[in-house]
Amino acid sequence: MYETFSHTADLGLRIRAEGFPSLLEQAGRALFATLVANLDEVRPVEQRELRIEGDDPEYLFFDWLNELLYTYQKDRLVLVEFDLHVDSAGLRAACRGESLDLARHRPDHDVKAITYHDLTVVETDGRWLAEVIVDI
Amino acid sequence: MPKGSYQGPLEQIAPCQWRIPKNYKQGMRVDGLIFASSDMIGQIAADQAPEQVANVAFLPGIQAASIAMPDIHWGYGFSIGGVCATDPQQGGVISPGGVGYDINCGVRLLRSNLTKAEIQPQIEPIVEQLFRQVPAGVGKGGKYRYNRKELRKLTAEGCNYLKRQGLATDADIEHTEAQGCLAGAEPDHVSDRALERGKDQCGTLGSGNHFLEVQVVEEVCDEEAARAMQLEKNMICVMIHSGSRGLGYQVCDDALKQLRKAPAKYGITLPDRQLACAPVESPEGRHYLGAMAAAANYAWCNRQLLMWQTREAFEQALGKSWEKLGMHLVYDVAHNIAKFEHHAVDGQRRRVLVHRKGATRAFPPGHPETPDAYKQIGQPVLIPGDMGRASWVLVGQPSAMDLSFGSCCHGAGRRLSRTAAVKASKGRRIDRELADVGVIAKARSWKGLAEEQPEAYKDVNDVVDVVHRAGLAKKVARLRPIGVVKG
Numbered sequence: 277m278y279e280t281f282s283h284t285a286d287l288g289l290r291i292r293a294e295g296f297p298s299l300l301e302q303a304g305r306a307l308f309a310t311l312v313a314n315l316d317e318v319r320p321v322e323q324r325e326l327r328i329e330g331d332d333p334e335y336l337f338f339d340w341l342n343e344l345l346y347t348y349q350k351d352r353l354v355l356v357e358f359d360l361h362v363d364s365a366g367l368r369a370a371c372r373g374e375s376l377d378l379a380r381h382r383p384d385h386d387v388k389a390i391t392y393h394d395l396t397v398v399e400t401d402g403r404w405l406a407e408v409i410v411d412i
Numbered sequence: 413m414p415k416g417s418y419q420g421p422l423e424q425i426a427p428c429q430w431r432i433p434k435n436y437k438q439g440m441r442v443d444g445l446i447f448a449s450s451d452m453i454g455q456i457a458a459d460q461a462p463e464q465v466a467n468v469a470f471l472p473g474i475q476a477a478s479i480a481m482p483d484i485h486w487g488y489g490f491s492i493g494g495v496c497a498t499d500p501q502q503g504g505v506i507s508p509g510g511v512g513y514d515i516n517c518g519v520r521l522l523r524s525n526l527t528k529a530e531i532q533p534q535i536e537p538i539v540e541q542l543f544r545q546v547p548a549g550v551g552k553g554g555k556y557r558y559n560r561k562e563l564r565k566l567t568a569e570g571c572n573y574l575k576r577q578g579l580a581t582d583a584d585i586e587h588t589e590a591q592g593c594l595a596g597a598e599p600d601h602v603s604d605r606a607l608e609r610g611k612d613q614c615g616t617l618g619s620g621n622h623f624l625e626v627q628v629v630e631e632v633c634d635e636e637a638a639r640a641m642q643l644e645k646n647m648i649c650v651m652i653h654s655g656s657r658g659l660g661y662q663v664c665d666d667a668l669k670q671l672r673k674a675p676a677k678y679g680i681t682l683p684d685r686q687l688a689c690a691p692v693e694s695p696e697g698r699h700y701l702g703a704m705a706a707a708a709n710y711a712w713c714n715r716q717l718l719m720w721q722t723r724e725a726f727e728q729a730l731g732k733s734w735e736k737l738g739m740h741l742v743y744d745v746a747h748n749i750a751k752f753e754h755h756a757v758d759g760q761r762r763r764v765l766v767h768r769k770g771a772t773r774a775f776p777p778g779h780p781e782t783p784d785a786y787k788q789i790g791q792p793v794l795i796p797g798d799m800g801r802a803s804w805v806l807v808g809q810p811s812a813m814d815l816s817f818g819s820c821c822h823g824a825g826r827r828l829s830r831t832a833a834v835k836a837s838k839g840r841r842i843d844r845e846l847a848d849v850g851v852i853a854k855a856r857s858w859k860g861l862a863e864e865q866p867e868a869y870k871d872v873n874d875v876v877d878v879v880h881r882a883g884l885a886k887k888v889a890r891l892r893p894i895g896v897v898k899g
Contacts, residue, residue, distance in 0.1 A: 282829035283486065335672070342665065349658055350608055383549075384859065385830075386619040386899070388661045389513045392668065393488030393686040409488055411513050411661075412620055412830060 278306035283409050287385065291406045296333060297360040299397075299404040300340050300367065304358050307341055308373075310410065312354050313382040320357045320372035329366040334397045336367060337406055341390045344371075352376040385412050418462040422446070422453060428482075428882040429815075432466050439681060440469040445477040446484060447816070447882050452874065455827070456484055464491040467683045471496060472691070473504025475757045475764055479816050481771050482878040483825030483870065487512075489686030492770035492826075495819045497755065499764050500692035505680070507689035508667040508700055510767030511750050515663060515704055516711030517622075517655030518589070518746040519772075519794040521805065522719055523641070524726075525738030526648040528628045532894070535626065538729045539852045539895040542624060545725040546718060548899040549619055549856035553612035556717055560607050563659075563710075564599035566614070570709035571716050580716050586783055588744040589773065592712040594751070598702025602659070603666050606703075610659030610710055615717030619860055619899030621823075622654045623796070624722065626895035627803060633887040637789040637807050641742050643889050650739070651803055651891070652718050653796050655748065656711035663707040667700040692765055701750070708749055715744055742805070743783075743792035747772045747822035755817050766817045774808030774820035774885045782808075793885045797824045797872030799864060799896045800849055804876045804887065811883035820884040824872035830863045837862035846896070855898035864898060 281288040289306045293299040309315050324347060328339045347353050355373035376383065389411040396407040423431045430453055432444030444465040448456055456462065461484050468490055469478040475497045484493035489509035498504030531538065547554040558566055566573045571592030574580040585591050617624060629647045632638045643649070656663075671688040674696050675681070680689065690696035719741065723734035730737065750767045757764065775782050775791040782791040790807035797803045812818050828836065842861045846853045855861040879885045 280831065282831045283488075286488070287830060346605065350605075383857070386549075388620075388658075389665055391488040391686055392688070393684060395685065411488070 278302050280310070286409050286412050288407060288409045293404050294402060296404055297362050299406055300337065300360050301358045303337065303341055303406060304344055304355060304371070307344055307387070308354055308356060310385050310387055311348055311383065312376070313384040315356060317380050318354045318356045319374050321374045322353065322372065324353060324355065324371045326369045326371060327366065331364055331366070334395060337397045338390060338392065338395060340367065341408065345387060345390060354381065387412060418457040418460060420462060420466060422457060422462060428878050432462060434469060437466050439683070440466060442469050442474050443477045444469055444480070446480045447878055447884070448482045449874065449878050452482060452878070459486040461486045461491040464489070465494065467687060468494060468496050468510070470681065470683055471498060471505050471507060471687065471689060472680055473498040473500065473502045475499050479819070481819070481821040482875045483770065483821045483823050485825045487769070489684050490769045493821065494769045495771045495816055496767045497764040497817045498692065499757070499762055504692050504765060505689035506692050506697045506701055506750060506765060507687055507767065508664050508671065508704070509686045509688065510769050511664070511704060512748040512769050513661045513664045514655035514748055515660035516708035516746045517748040518711065518715065518744060519651060519653050519796055520715050520719060520744035521742040521794050522650050522722070522739050523643060523742050524648045528646045528648060531648050534729065535852055535895050538626065538726065539854055539897065541725045541729040542722065542895070542897050543854040546617060546624055546721045546897060547615065548617035548897060554614070554616040556615040557612045558614060559611065563607050563610055566713055567599045567602060567706035567709050568597050569593060570712050574713055574716050579720050584716060584741045587741040588712055589746050592716065592744070594705040594708045596702060597705035597709050599706050601699050601703035602663060602706050606659045606662035606666065609662050610657065613657035613659065614710060614714050615721060616657060616714070617654050617718060617897070617899055618657055621864060622899060623799065624718065624897040625651045625799065625803070625893045627651055627891040627893050629889050630802070630892045631890040633889060637886070637888040640786055640789045641792060641805065641888070643742065643805065649891055650722050651794070651796060652715055652722065654714055654718060656707045657714060659710050660707040663703045667703065670699065671696055704750065708746065711746070712744065743794065745772050745792070745794050753818065755813065764817070766819070768819055770822045771819045772822045773818055774806070774812045775818050776808045776810040776813060790886070793820050795821060795823060795872060795876055798866040798869040799853060799893050800846055800851060800866030802872055803891045803893070804872065805889045805891065806876065806879070806885035806887055809883050809886050812885060815882065816884055820879045821875050824869040824875055826868060827870045828868040833865055833868040834859060834862045836867060837865055851893050851896055853896040853898065857899070860898055
C-alpha cells in the first residue's frame with residue numbers, strides 16, 4: 277500500500293507493507309505510479325533483472341528505487357511487476373514491464389532523483405513503513 | 413512527512429534580517445541569517461525551512477552565517493534559497509546537497525530590438541514555433557547529440573566547445589557567468605551513467621519549474637543600468653531557465669552515494685543525511701568538485717543551445733536573422749552551484765567555497781568577475797518569477813559582499829506544494845486563465861502547468877523588494893511574460 281504526501285517543491289511517497297520484500301515491491305509501484313499516470317495500461321512483456329548489494333535496509337531501499345529510476349531514465353522502461361528475493365548479500369529482482377509508449381502511456385512527474393532527506397525505513401512487528409521524498 | 417511549523421527562535425536584527433542564534437541547537441557553528449520582511453517571516457516559519465538553515469550551520473568550516481534568501485522554502489538538506497561559505501583552510505567542507513541535484517540550474521536573458529507592439533499580433537505563432545523547436549518535457553532528448561568523447565570535451569571546455577562548432581559567439585561567452593566554463597572541471601570524474609543520461613539532453617528544457625518565456629520590459633527602475641544592458645521599456649526579451657538535466661542529477665546522486673561514509677570517516681556530525689559532505693581538501697571533496705564543475709559546464713552549454721534554438725525559432729517565425737533582430741545575450745547566471753571566491757571574513761580576505769542552492773551571485777560594480785560592459789553598474793542578477801506576474805533584472809550591490817557573500821535571491825519561491833497546486837486547479841484551465849491576463853502558455857502536461865500556476869508561488873515583487881531594501885541587489889527592470897513554453 278502506498279500514498280503520496282506533500283513536500284513544498286517535491287513529492288513524498290509513503291509505503292506500508294508486511295515484510296521487507298513486499299515493501300520494496302510496493303515502493304517500486306509507487307515510484308512508477310509517480311512517473312506514469314496510467315500504470316494499469318502497462319503490460320508486463322519485458323523482463324529486467326536487477327541486483328543490489330548491501331545489508332542496510334535504508335540504503336537497500338534507497339538504492340533499489342534509484343536503480344528503478346535509472347532504468348526508466350536510461351531505457352524508458354516502465355516496470356510494474358517485481359519478484360524480489362532479499363538475503364544478507366542484498367537483493368535480486370526480476371522486474372517486468374514495457375517500454376514507455378506515448379500512444380498508450382501518460383508520463384506524469386519527471387522524478388529527477390530519490391533523496392535521503394527524512395528517509396525513513398522502519399519495521400515494527402514485521403510491518404514495514406517507508407517514507408521517501410523524490411526530487412521533481 | 414510534513415512536520416508542521418518551525419518552533420525555534422527568529423530574532424529580528426534589521427528591517428529585513430532575522431537571526432537564528434547559534435545556541436539554538438548544539439552543534440551549530442554559526443548563526444542562521446534569513447533575509448525576509450516582517451510580512452513574509454510567518455509564511456517562512458510555517459514549515460521546516462528555518463530548521464534547515466540551522467542544520468546547515470553544523471557544516472565544518474562554515475563562515476559568518478548560514479544564510480537564506482527571502483525566496484527560502486523547504487528543500488531537502490539545505491533549504492532552497494540557501495547560501496553557505498566554507499573555508500578550506502579551516503576544514504571547510506563541500507556538500508553536494510548545498511548545490512542541489514540540478515547543478516548549475518540558472519537563468520539567461522536575451523534582449524531584442526523588437527517591441528511589444530510589433531510582436532503582440534504574432535505572439536501565438538512565435539510561441540508555437542518555440543514550442544515545436546525547443547525540446548521540452550519529461551526526459552525529452554534533442555537534436556544535439558554528443559558521444560562520450562565529445563561530452564568529455566564539452567564538460568571540460570563549456571561554451572568554448574560550442575563556439576568552435578559555430579553554436580556560440582564571443583559575445584555570448586563574455587556575457588555568461590564564469591564565461592560559461594568553470595575552472596577545475598574533471599570529465600573523468602563524471603560517471604558513465606551521467607554521460608549516458610547527458611548524451612541527448614544538451615539543448616533541452618526539461619520539466620518542473622524550467623521554462624522559456626517571451627517577456628516584455630514593463631518598467632525600468634534604473635535608467636543607467638538598463639542602458640548598460642541595452643534594455644528599454646516595451647522591449648521584447650526571452651528568459652530561459654534550465655540546468656544540467658540528467659547529467660547533473662546523476663553527478664549529484666553519484667556523489668551522495670560516494671559520501672555515505674565520509675561524515676564518519678572525517679568525524680563530522682550532521683543532523684540530516686542529505687547534508688552529506690567531505691572536506692574540500694579530501695579525495696572525496698576534490699572528486700565531487702571536479703565532477704560538479706563538469707556538470708556546471710554542461711548546464712551552460714545547455715542554456716547556450718536553448719538560446720541558439722530560440723534564435724532559430726525567431727528567425728523562422730519572423731524571417732530575419734537573429735543578428736538583425738538584435739537577439740543578444742544580456743547575461744547568464746547560475747543559481748545552484750559552489751564556487752571558490754575571495755571574500756572578506758573577520759576583516760581578512762579569504763578564499764572560501766560559496767555554496768548557492770537557489771541563490772544567485774550578485775557581485776557589485778567594479779568586481780573583477782563582472783563583464784566589462786557591466787563594470788560600472790554591477791553584475792546583472794536575473795530573477796524569474798511565476799508565469800503570470802513578473803520577472804526581474806537587478807544588479808549586485810556592495811553590501812551583498814558584506815552580508816551574503818555576494819549573493820541574492822533566485823526566484824519567487826514556492827508557496828504551495830505541487831500536490832496542493834494541482835488540487836487548487838481542479839476544474840480550471842490554467843492556460844485559459846493565463847490567456848485572460850495576456851499570457852500565451854504552451855505546456856506538454858496540464859499537470860505541469862497546474863503545478864506551476866502563479867498562485868503556487870510567492871509574489872516575486874515582494875521577494876525582490878526585500879533584496880533591494882536589504883542592499884543585496886538593486887532593481888533595474890521588471891519584465892512581464894507574454895509567451896510561455898513549459899515541459
